[in-house]
Amino acid sequence: MVASLLHPLTIFILGLGGGFVLPLVYRLGKTWLKATFFLALSGMALVSALGLVRLLLGGDAIDILTAGSLPPVSISLRFGLWEGFFTASVNCVALLGALRLWPRLSGRYAAMLLYLIFVMGINGMVMTRDLFNLFVFLEIVSIGTYGLLSLEETPAALAAAFKYIMATVLASTFFLLATGLLYYATGTLNIDGLLAQREAIGGPIGAMALLLLLGALLVELKPFPANGWGLDVYETATDGVAALVSVGVSAGVFFALFKLEPLFAGQRNLIAWSCGLTFVAANLIGLRQRLVQRLLGYSSIGQMALMVLALVLLRRQEADGVESGGADVAFALVIGGLFLNHLLAKAGLFWLAGAIGAREWTSWPSLAGRPLLLLAFAILLVAIAGLPPFPGFWGKWELVNALAGSGDYGWIVLILFGSLCEAVYLFRWFGACLQAPRPAAVPAFFSGELPVLVAALLLVIAGLAAAGLAGISSFWLFLPLAAGAALAVIDPILPGQVKCALMLALVLAGGLFLSQGLDGMRGLFAALLLSGGLVIASAGFYRTDARPFHHALLAVLLLALPALLRAETGLDFFVTFEIITLASYFLIARSPAAAPHLLPFLLFSLAAAFFLLTGFAAHRAASGTDALTALGSAGADGALTFVLLASGFLIKAGALGVHVWLPGAYAEAEDDVSALLSAVISKVPIIGLLTGAYLAIRSQNAFGLAHGMGWIGLLTVIGGAAMALREDDVKRMLAYSSMSQLGYIVIAIALMSHIGWVTALYLVANHLMVKGILFLAVAGVTLRAGSRQFADLGGLMRSMPFTFVAVLIAVIAMSGLPPLMGFGGKWLLVQGMADQEWYALAVLSLVATGLGFLYMIRLVHGLFLKPQPPNRAELSSAGSLREAPIALLLPQYALAAAILLLSFYPSLVMEPIAAAIDPAFSAGLVWRGMSLQEIYGYWNPRPLMIVIVAAVMSAIALLAMLYWFRRKDARFLRSTGGKESDALSRFFAFYEPMLGVLVRPMASRFWNNVARGVEALGCLRRVYDGDGQTYALYVLYYFLALYFLGSAIPI
């Protein structure tokens, strides 16, 4: 009896029976009404969920026969794995949505009844195996929607609902016509029967019926441009109803399409094009949208289009017999992952938007006072953007992999482009919310918050479940997230410094655990980054405030580093990479000043990530495995993979041209975070480059590419140095300096030789320590002097002597002057380039070194040596201008000590590095250049001298020439005419006109134009003129286009 109660038929009995009973119960009293309503809803959810569990445990699909006859004669329904999944998820969301909608529902039994039967209708659409029955359920769902839409009574909402009705009635009319014609053509209405005789459905009528059916289903999913009606409803409806439309109706229709898709085998390209267009167009137009719910509408439409696109492309592959291991799992992950992601995240966001109540995201209040809500908001956004660890990410990962497998790179580009646009508007919204001055006045906890939080929680759980399915190699990769979550939970109750200590302990323990068994280069990196990270992070003690979530995010960030090194597959690597990106994003976002720089940071990070994603997918397609070690054994066809991976990592490393995100993000983060980002996190792309670059070594034809990469590195060095020189903000200068220094490392890696890589690792260690010191020092300076502008600073040598010493050590180490570490690095680098006969590069890199000197001198001079500006006098007299706090000094001196130690005992670092590098080159396939021992043992001055002389000559010539042409530059006069009158300042002013040409913000301007151009494409939205009749005309034209394109017969 209990078993039969759990039969899926119970869902319908609960839905319908519950609906029919409600008016009766209404007369009994409100409590009964509420109890009945929620009982029926949760019963439906329970039955479907238990059914799903039973199927997951290996039960058979249940066929529900009605009328005691077999399917062709009577209607039958099926509850299989997919059906179970869809119904269970929809029912759960419906239950949550009912909680959210409760203020609107309570007391109106009519609305409850509509809601209940509506949910049942979605279940019916999912389960039924009869075409006409599908139509009936579609109508139930539609009418439920129409009724629920009337809950919002503004004229705009009613008008939107009417537009919605017009379009959907057209669609369902065509659905009915198609059903009838299909029956005429085939003699059956049973979906299985139709699928079985798919081949036989021919002739003009059969073809027409199929196309109309397809059109009806697609129109219900709101294809571009026939979707304005849907958007208006999303914009104006009550959030709970909009969520239902976005999630529930779409789920039902999508599943109908999913079921019927084999019928449309001949039209797959057509569907794919339509959906691809919709996906891109929706996200492009979304860029210009300011209204939250409409924005979510665009996103929703895009997501549904993406799902259909994925479905069609994967099924096409299946039909073509493209080999891909575990195709079923991949398919399940793509469809299930994308679906669940959309379902939970979109519903959650709609609810949240409704609870917040601001119509435009630009006017959103700050959620800072509601940390839990903020967390949920972040989770939902990240999930929609398709980032790990949420189900949508695994879906997208598998999708891109599958597409790479069949060589559909065009589709990959399209999908990723659309996703990027989507991420832009979503995170822009998040940024606006973070920066909003006004705290949120969120209404009742029960109706607004709980469903959102539950949705976020479910997303996390689903994401982790999907991770297992996606074949992530170890769940320890999620240790950082777990640690972060643990810290986040206790975050509100502890004081900041306790949290800091706790975080450090946690990171130490977790880091040690995670880096267990890492050897070679990974071990080295793990040791370097972890210890560096801990040291720098310990500077956080200097802040005594609570810093909500700061430490949790820091824990995630730091622990993700060893996790990244543990990655065994591309997937592992990518997931941790993304976690690092996100953690950095949120860390930077904590600083209010970073607001304008958040979006570029995320955008470029995502672009980088998408390059990586495609790169890994290409790798898997080429080599058949996802393992990172296989990167080393790729053959000549690895070039594409290399280019993709290298592009991704170069973007992330801030190579010239794509560096625009870097200075802002590094400079405007909180001071200790900047140190960490620049010193430690910036090494992540270097790890990636080193991992991915095996490829280039193994495949001969990639050497040219590596050379190109070397040039990019060089340009980055010069550009970074030039911009640093010009910069008036200390932190920004350091950020540019970071960029420049990373350029050296890139060059070193690009050498693809033993010596090159040794150099790279050496520079990594050097840069880590140097930038750590410098940023922390600046943190101290900012703390004490209250400004970061050179114009405001000066003469700090006396008040901050310890800081001055640390900075001096760091600057010397960085500049490459003997006797500190930097010298060895530069020397090795030039030597390596000479070995590769890259003389031009070598010369220019020396020129760049000269530029580097200049800005470093300016740093020391501007902060410590030059006299204190007069307007700052009162600071020192007030006594606030004193030495930095000990918590900041200690890490600096720890790092300085390390620099000194390693400078005087280079073998301490060289030997492990050499030992780590050796295995990579021991196979000896490609073996150019000398080994380290040789360099030390063998002095080859001639080429080096030539290089140095040439460099100096050309540098002088270049500067002279530039000065000649630009001496009358206005800026020259302006900047020297004022306050900085000491000799060194004039000296720098002298360089201004020469370098000005280098440092014009060409890249920023370029990217701004790109952004503006992309956003201008959003003028596509002009098609939505708000007129229901126009929308109806679009729908008709959509049908016509589908018909004439699909039926291959010219008009």
Next chain:
Amino acid sequence: MGFPPVSHLVLATGCSLVLIGFYGMLTHRNILRIIIGFSLIDTGIHMILVATGYITGGTAPIIDEALSLDAAATRSVDPIPSALVVTAIVIGLSVTAIMLAYAIRLYETKQTLSLDAFTESKW
């Protein structure tokens, strides 16, 4: 008489009715007229469906003195489209009712039935 088969005529009429309905739905700005257009489309679709179920010389699939059980297989028309259309008619009425209710509500908000007044949300 040289006429095309009867169901052809009904089919063609149904199609034309759908077109007429489209025209009405697309050209009139009055909401009620748009709804009239929709109901014409609905009727047209029903006609098309009924026409496709017709069997030459068929009679209603109701067993009585005029149609024995044995003769039914050869003489009766296809019952399925009829059954579908009965359902569809009821659903059509439901949809019409909802649309009209919306028309009334829209009228109450702005005292007009012209669609021009209801294009607030766009882009």
Next chain:
Amino acid sequence: MPDSCENHAANEPDFVRSFLNLWVVLFLIWLCIASSLAADTVVVGAIACLVMAYLFAGRGGLWGRIPWSSRRLGHFLAYSGVFLVEMVRANLAMLRIVYAPQIAIRPGIVRIETRLQSPLGRLALGNSIALTPGSLVLDIEGNALFLHWLDVKTEDPDAAAKMLAGPFERHLEVVFG
């Protein structure tokens, strides 16, 4: 079902008669519709008509005022005969007008008085007038009937009443009172 507010008629003495009359009429109608004398049909029909009769008997007492008697039946038959004849005549007259090459009529609205009081009788009269020579009830107010007359022969109310309503009124007065 469509109960009106005034469903308290069950207490009126008229109710039973009204109910029985209605039941008989309905049952006859049922038999006509069903066109079958099979036992189950009849029984179910009788029950269904009972329900209907109960529902409607309370409405307005329309059916309560029809006592059955042979005299009334006779007059009813007479009325029917007159009515049929008049109807055919009227239609023939109409044919004449319609097929005439030139339609030469002088239509107009005249007022007549009727003696009939019972609603059913007045209904029958109105219907009869509508179907007989060239006249149509436009409105009825109290005892005054306003007729649209296709070819006005007289404007005098009494003369018109005699011409138009006279043949029926006589019988109907007896039948319905």
Next chain:
Amino acid sequence: MADVIMRVAAVLIFSGLFAGLIRLVLGRTLIDRIAAIDMLTVMSISLITLYAHLSGRFTYLDVALVYGVLSFLGVLATARYFENGL
């Protein structure tokens, strides 16, 4: 013989219907149209019964009755609408 007569009768009814249609289209006033509709429905009742006879199906008569109810109701409702009674 009977057949021929029936045929003639049918043609006559068509013509009548057609005349009604013409009045419907020509209209002049709305009342004319409704009068035409009223007549058309009554004719349709005849037509349906006639068709029931042609095909020998008793059950079609029910449709005629429904039709009668509806035509009555329709005219009554529109008339009431016009005299401001709804």
Next chain:
Amino acid sequence: MTDIIGSLLVLAGAIFLFSAGLGLIRMPDAYTRIQAGTKASTLGNLLVLAGLAVYHPGWTFKLLLIGYFVLLSNPISSHALSRAAHALRTPFVTSTTVDALAEEEEKHGKRIPS
């Protein structure tokens, strides 16, 4: 024989129905059209039903019912329609002689003379 009678009855009915249609076209104003349409079509219909009853004696009762219904409903509907027409002041044909109803209504002040 019966079928001849039946078909003749039907024919007669058809003639009336046709003349109803013709009347509808030819009559000069709405009221006269209503009259023509109602009378002729009712009788025509009854005759057709009667003719069919001759054909199929088994159908008689149902046909009788239909006839009864038409007989009852048609005059009522034409009455209601003409009343509405008058309420709307649908114009009369010029040859109309007298309008007692309008006079009456004017007397009671219900209607503003047009």
Next chain:
Amino acid sequence: MIRRGFIILALVLFGLVFARLIGAYQEQSVLRPLAEHYVTQGPRELGAANVITGILITYRGFDTLGEVAVLFMVAAGLGLLLRRDGDGPSVSANTPLRPASELVVTGTEVLLPLIFVFGAYVIMHGHLSAGGGFQGGAIVASAVLLLLVTQPLTRLRLDLLSITESFAGVLFVCIGLLGLILAGGFLDSRFLPQGQLGAFFSAGAIPIISILLGIKVGAELSVIIDRFRR
């Protein structure tokens, strides 16, 4: 004008589509297997002389259930949409309704029972002749409408109607469940004896379902109509 051009173009294109449909359409001369099964086996299996009713109520009973739900939802949705909560311009306030003429009222009173009986007949004979719950229910609702048209001041007992429709709906589901328990499956009507084909008491539970359907549809349609009144 451009817009009109686009509309005409769309119509022309749809005309082409439909022209192809008409061109390709062939009137069938024999039944397809499924239809033949319905026509020949349906009456035997279900005992319902009217195959269409058999299909509607049993074979495709699930559709019918859904359809009833649709009507039910519409009635409820109209309740939401057309609430008479007093705000907004009330039309009835300024224009008193003109009562119907006496003849019409009397005529309606005479015809109402007749139509009701006819509706009951159509509902109850759904398995034997054309008609069934939907059609009969609609006729009953028409009768109600007739009442409302001629006596516009009538107030329907909406509470009673909604309870009626709810009960009918619940009973419908229960009978469906009885089919599941006593016969072959959900909505199987064969848990009652089939009887003689063509007899009044035949076709298992079909007449009962038909009656429930008729009551429910009649009540729902009446409610829907009433919602639209002022």
Next chain:
Amino acid sequence: MLDLLILLICTGILASGVLAVCLKDLMAAMISAGLTSLFAAVSYVLLAAPDVAMAEAAIGSGLATFIFLYAIRRTSGGVSTMETGEE
């Protein structure tokens, strides 16, 4: 015979359909739409689908039209919009 009948009915359907779209007066258009349904019901009888015909007559042309009527009444502010004389 049947085809002639159907031809006539189809003409009726089309004529009333066109009227429903073209007539200036909303009321007249609505009634024409109802008539279209009513004719369609006849065509269903002729195509041997009496059940559909009953449903269409009672629901499609009957109730739907009346709901329309009420809707027009409720949206025209109680003032009859149709013209009484020449169109």
